[in-house]
C-alpha cells in the first residue's frame with residue numbers, strides 16, 4: 004500500500020515538473036488525453052454556462068409531451084470533429100439555428116477558462132460551421148517549429164502563431180513586407196529566420212545592411228549581392244531596377260504581343276514563363292531602412308532620393324519580375340521624408356515587434372487594422388521576438404519566430420552556398436569570400452569603385 008502511494012506521488016510530481024519545465028512534452032504525453040476527456044465530459048454543461056445553447060425545437064417539445072417523455076434540455080452546437088494536435092485541440096462545431104460565429108468568438112475567453120486551456124480562438128469555416136482552435140500551453144514561450152511544414156516555392160515557414168499554426172511568409176501572395184520594431188525587439192532574428200528558410204530554395208538573396216553589415220555579412224555565402232553602406236546600396240538598387248527592366252523585356256518577348264497592345268492587358272509575370280526561361284526570383288532584404296533615408300548634406304540628399312526612388316519602383320513593379328522587398332526598421336513614417344509613405348503603401352505584409360509608442364505601431368497597422376496597433380504596443384519587453392503580423396485584409400496574428408542563432412543561420416547558408424545564383428547585373432556586388440568553407444565571415448565588402 005505504502006509503495007503504491009509513494010509511486011503515485013512520484014508520478015504526480017514527475018507530471019507536475021514536466022508540465023512546468025517542458026509544457027510541450029507534457030502536452031504530448033498526458034495533457035492531450037486529459038484535455039480530450041475534459042472537453043468531451045464537460046462539453047454540454049460548459050456550452051450551457053457560456054450561453055452557447057439554444058432551446059429545444061418546438062416539435063421536440065410537442066413530441067415529448069405527446070409521448071409523455073421528459074422535456075428535452077437546451078441544445079449545444081454539434082461536434083463535427085475533435086482533432087488533437089501537437090499544441091492543442093481543434094474542434095469543429097455545427098451551429099444550431101439562431102447561433103452565429105460571433106457568439107462563439109465572443110465566448111472564447113469563457114471557453115478557455117471552462118476547459119482549462121491556454122488559448123481559444125475561433126473562425127468560421129463556412130456558413131454554420133465554426134472551427135475552435137485551442138492551445139494547451141503557451142506555444143510562443145519556447146517556439147518549436149513542427150518538423151513537417153507545407154513547403155512550396157517562395158513560401159517560408161518563418162514563425163509560429165499563437166494558435167499553434169505555422170505562420171508563412173509567402174512571397175507570391177504578399178510580395179513586399181515591412182517589419183517594424185524598437186531596437187532589440189527581434190527584427191534581425193526574424194530576418195535571419197527568413198534567410199535560413201530561403202537558403203534551400205531557388206532564389207537569389209540581396210542584402211542591404213547599413214549597420215556595418217553585422218547582421219547579413221556572416222551569411223554572405225548565400226548572398227548574390229550585399230551592401231553595407233548607403234552608397235553601395237544605391238548602386239545595388241539601381242542594378243536591380245535595370246534587371247527588372249530586362250526581365251520585363253523577356254516576359255514581353257515570350258508573349259509575342261505586338262507593341263501596341265496596352266500594358267494592362269498583358270498581366271503576366273515570371274511564373275508564367277517556361278522554367279528554362281524563367282529568371283531567378285530575387286528577395287531584397289533591407290535591415291535598418293532609416294539609414295538609407297537619412298542625410299546630412301546636399302550630396303547625401305541626392306543619394307537618398309535615388310535610393311528611395313529605386314525602392315518605390317521596385318515595390319511598384321517588382322512583383323511580376325520576381326523581385327520581392329523585405330524591409331526592416333525601427334520607424335517608417337513620413338518623418339523620413341518624401342516618398343516614404345508611398346513606399347509603405349506598397350508593402351502589403353506588415354509585422355510589428357515591440358514598439359515604444361503608438362505612432363510607431365500606427366506606421367505598421369494604422370492604415371489597415373486599428374486593433375492590431377493596440378496589440379503591438381502591449382507586447383512585453385521581455386518577450387523578445389514576439390510580434391503582430393497582419394496584412395492588408397485587416398486580419399492579424401500574434402507570432403514568434405524560433406530563436407535561430409547567427410551560428411545556425413551561418414551553417415545553413417554555408418550548406419546551401421552552391422545554390423547562390425550569379426546574377427550578371429549584381430556581379431560587382433557579390434561578396435568576396437575568403438577561401439575555406441568553415442570561415443563564414445567574408446572579407447571586407449566589395450565595392451565597384453575599388454574593384
Ligand SMILES: Nc1ncnc2c1ncn2[C@@H]1O[C@H](COP(=O)(O)OP(=O)(O)O)[C@@H](O)[C@H]1O
Nearest residue numbers: 185186187188189190191192387388404405406
Ligand atoms: N524569436 C526570438 N526568440 C527568442 N529570443 C529572441 C527572438 N528574437 C530576438 N530574440 C532576442 O532578442 C535579441 C535582439 O534581437 P534582434 O533581432 O537583434 O533585435 P533588433 O534587430 O530588433 O534590434 C536577440 O539577441 C535575442 O537574444
Ligand SMILES: [Mg+2]
Nearest residue numbers: 190191218290
Ligand atoms: Mg537588428
